[in-house]
Amino acid sequence: MEHTSNADLRAEADAVLARLVGDATGAARLREDQWRAIEALVVDRRRALVVQRTGWGKSAVYFVATSLLRARGSGPTVIVSPLLALMRNQVEAAARAGIHARTINSANTEEWDAVQAEIAAGEVDVLLVSPERLNNPDFRDQVLPKLSAATGLLVVDEAHCISDWGHDFRPDYRRLRTMLGDLPSGVPVLATTATANARVTADVAEQLGTGGTMDALVLRGPxxxxxxxxxxxxxxxxxxxxxxxxxxxxxxxxxxxxxxxxxxxxxxxxxxxxxxxxxxxxxxxxxxxxxxxxxxxxxxxxxxxxxxxxxxxxxxxxxxxxxxxxxxxxxxxxxxxxxxxxxxxxxxxxxxxxxxxxxxxxxxxxxxxxxxxxxxxxxxxxxxxxxxxxxxxxxxxxxxxxxxxxxxxxxxxxxxxxxxxxxxxxxxxxxxxxxxxxxxxxxxxxxxxxxxxxxxxxxxxxxxxxxxxxxxxxxxxxxxxxxxxxxxxxxxxxxxxxxxxxxxxxxxxxxRAGVEVEPRRMWPTGLPAIGIGLKGRIPAGEQASAGRALGRLSDIGWGNRLRPLFAPQTPDAAVPDDVAQAVVGVLADWARGPGGWASGAPDAPARPVGVVTMASRSRPRLIHSLGARIAEVGRLPLLGSVEYSGDTPRLPRSNSAQRLKALDGALTVPPALASALAAAGGPVLLVDDFTETGWTLAVAARLLRKSGAHAVLPLVLAVQG
Incomplete structure (x- = not known):
């Protein structure tokens, strides 16, 4: 490496900064703490952890260091960066300083071969990769070893993501241990974050191998x-x-x-x-x-x-x-x-x-x-x-x-x-x-x-x-x-x-009340593997129709009113009047809306001929009273309930297949309800308290359709999500 005095190097660094920030006068100057980090990377080839406030200028450190290192024959800088938005910003910023930056991420797979060819030809100064790439099998096994061998500077941006003590832990980031272990001796490493307390800082330093034994520089500012x-x-x-x-x-x-x-x-x-x-x-x-x-x-x-x-x-x-x-x-x-x-x-x-x-x-x-x-x-x-x-x-x-x-x-x-x-x-x-x-x-x-x-x-x-x-x-x-x-x-x-x-x-x-409830149309994959002989598309004659909910539990309108009804400490009780009236309003809008049974459209479905409720161990009064109010206002018969054939299944808050496994054989249409459905001969409203995944409604609708219901229209108080 050609000898350069620190004064000359500082002047060179300031010139790069001026280009980076678009200062045509060349008056831009690095602050002392920025220069200290750059000097550690370029002159001492050290590992540094920089914890500085947002806006301090962390990206200036690694772009200026990149320019200086590349001028001295180092390989490209690899920046592990968490979001595509950040990558787009940084590619544009680098170009202002004459630094050629490229990215490898899930949104540009068609460019990967070209990017790798540019890296091999020495044309790339900065490569930005998402942490998820580090453990993609092809990237990990084919690209990463060559990249590690050629890297001139490794930058870990938003480094607090490495630590599960922090607020935004991302397991993919911990793959950096492997890359750090494969780096040739003397390759500088810079980790940056604005949001790390003392515990997270210590954890990140340890995971990056920047502990005391490696004489790392930790720059932590106000x-x-x-x-x-x-x-x-x-x-x-x-x-x-x-x-x-x-x-x-x-x-x-x-x-x-x-x-x-x-x-x-x-x-x-x-x-x-x-x-x-x-x-x-x-x-x-x-x-x-x-x-x-x-x-x-x-x-x-x-x-x-x-x-x-x-x-x-x-x-x-x-x-x-x-x-x-x-x-x-x-x-x-x-x-x-x-x-x-x-x-x-x-x-x-x-x-x-x-x-x-x-x-x-x-x-x-x-x-x-x-x-x-x-x-x-x-x-x-x-x-x-x-x-x-x-x-x-x-x-x-x-x-x-x-x-x-x-x-x-x-x-x-x-x-x-x-x-x-x-x-x-x-x-x-x-x-x-x-x-x-x-x-x-x-x-x-x-x-x-x-x-x-x-x-x-x-x-x-x-x-x-x-x-x-x-x-x-x-x-x-x-x-x-x-x-x-x-x-x-x-x-x-x-x-x-x-x-x-x-x-x-x-x-x-x-x-404003009313949220559409999309019906399930496809069985989840993998059901045969757990002993359930269902796969592919749910036959049209066994599907629920699109339904309605009063609101989402996560919204800030009806969600705020509905959440207390579903709190574990809330006793089961008849549906509150304001909630019942709002549901009736949703039903009326549904009937008169596009494609509704009261819309007058040529292809409008038949009017519901009855109301069916879902059985419940936790909120039977709530659901039954809601069904009864809808039946009364709509002048419809309350035909009965879809019941549980044994103990109420514990529905895991997990994936669709496991929910269906719990529901398999758990629901039944009692003979009296089946007779009522056959006699009624039309669509029915299926009333429940809330739906999270839609699978309970899908299984109940399938049973009701097989028992004679021409269509099943779900109507629930709340959608989870």
Whole structure:
């Protein structure tokens, strides 16, 4: 390596920075802490862990270091990055500095061969890969060994994802251990994050091999964000929160992000704000990739006032002039909250951050908490199934054999893969036969940590002390002190005032009842493997028709009214009058709507000839009274109930195949009901309290159709999800 003085190297680094930030004058200068990290990587070839606030300039460190290392003959930089949005931002940023960046991720498989050829030809300066690629069999076995041998700098972005002590653990990230072990001696490594407390920092350092024995550099800076003015505004209910936002959105500076806790809420709020004349777009896990890209571009170009987003936009979106972040509902972790609000104010002097907590927040936290690491019994059962299999099992093949939903099963397998108990190969997953122990103590600690984080968010919303200082202390920032800007330090900047018109509109919108319930049309794969002789398409003559629900449990309208009805401590009772009246309204709209039996359309179905209820051990009065009210108002006979043939089955909160296994043979149509169906000779309404997966309704509808019902129209109070 050609000798260069540190002064000359610093000047060279500043010149790269100027190109990166588009400073034609060349006056841009690295801050001392940025230079210290770059010097460690380029001169000393060390491993460094950088924990610095959002907007500090972590990407400048690795792009400048890349340019300097490439000029000295090093191989390409490999950046492991969690989100496609971040990759798109970074490819564009690198190009400004004359750095050629390419990506390998699930969205550009058709480009992989060309990218690998460019790498082999030395034409790629930066390769961005998603953590999921690290354990893709082809990539892991064919690409990764060559890439590790050629890498000049390894960058682990959003490194807190490595740690299951943190708020956003991703098992794929722990594959980096393998890549680190394969790196040639002297290859520098940079890990970066803005959201790691002391425990997570220590864990990440250990996993990256950057512990004390390797003389790593840990750069941890103050986490105060001087541009952010934090505040909390407590409003009576969801209608007031939506109305306030509709009235005050244009008062917020520039463009920004409105975060919600669920996809349903994001879509609901987007629709309402558009009705009130605001230019906004929805951004969730259900948004198609092309639509996501368009939404990002519209926000970057200030063509929309806000994106209404879930945590799908929590990391990886870089808009320096983002003027505000509003949360409709409180995240369950102050660390996650700090990360999300950190999107704002990176390149402007002032940005508004406002939390509008809701009564439904805790129910949503509880739901997501239920998706924690499975019990040892379920893990052992999965390992046993894999051990007895003749070959690799794909997720669709494995799912029916264990009581876990697809996403939770996949996450569990990734953890087991890192632990060495299973291995992902072509065709699926296999057991390695290696000894494995269930770390119950660690999983219990993580659960307690989640509970502590939830309590911290309750305290954040109610504290009379400095809010920024509160968040900094949650991240173990030793420099935490009062900010002088938040509503507690400087006084509230927003009042709870809103217009009657907006409130009336919000109440009307949230009070609008009715959600379509899509029927199941295909049996899940793998049923024959568990002794159920069903597969393929459900015959048309055995299917339920499209149904209706009063609301979703996850929405902020009827969901808030319905959730207490289904709480474990709520005693079974007759359906409340307001709920019954709303269901009757849904029924009337359904009948008169497009394709409804009262619509007058030429192909409209026949009017229902009776009402059938579902048996229930937990809420029989609720369901029977609802069925009776519908029968009375609709002047229909209450024909009877679909009953259980024995004990009520325990329906696992897992995958579809296991639910059907529990339901197999469990439901029956009593003779009296079968006779009534045959005599009635028409469609029936099937009434139940709620549906989560649709399989109980599908099995009951199949039985009713076989017993003579011409069609089965499900009508339930709530949809889970």
């Amino acid at each position: 986490l105060d964000r001087e541009s952010l003015s934090l505040g909390v505004l407590r409003l009576p209910d969801a209608a007031h929160r939506m109305a306030w936002l509709a009235d005050h959105l244009d008062d917020l500076p520039g463009s920004g992000i409105v975060y919600t806790l669920t996809v349903a809420a994001a879509e609901e709020v987007t629709a309402f704000l558009r009705q009130r004349g605001h230019t906004v777009a929805s951004y969730t896990g259900r948004t198609e990739n092309a639509e996501r890209q368009q939404a990002e571009e519209d926000l970057l170009a200030n063509r929309v006032k806000a994106l209404v987003a879930t945590s799908a936009l929590g990391m990886g979106f870089d808009k320096p002039d983002l003027g505000f972040v509003v949360h409709l509902g409180s995240p369950s972790s102050p660390i996650a909250y700090y990360q999300q609000v950190g999107r704002a104010g990176r390149g402007v002097a002032h940005a508004e951050v406002l939390l509008l907590p809701g009564k439904e927040d805790e129910a949503i936290w509880e739901y997501f908490s239920s998706l924690a690491f499975p019990s040892e019994e379920l893990v052992r059962r999965t390992l046993d199934v894999l051990a007895r299999a003749d070959g690799p099992l794909s997720l669709p093949a494995l799912e029916p054999l264990v009581e876990l939903r697809r996403s939770r099963l996949e996450t569990m397998l990734k953890v087991l893969d890192v632990d060495g108990a299973v291995r992902r190969v072509k065709g699926g997953w296999t057991a390695t036969g290696q000894p494995w122990s269930y770390d119950a103590e660690r999983y219990a600690w993580v659960a307690r940590q989640r509970a502590a984080e939830q309590q911290a968010m309750r305290e954040y919303a109610t504290t009379t002390e400095c809010r920024m200082e509160f968040l900094q202390r949650q991240l173990d920032d030793e420099g935490a002190k009062p900010c002088g800007r938040c509503d507690n330090c400087a006084g509230p900047r927003f009042t709870s005032g809103l217009s009657p018109a907006a409130l009336d509109a919000a109440r009307s919108d949230l009070g």
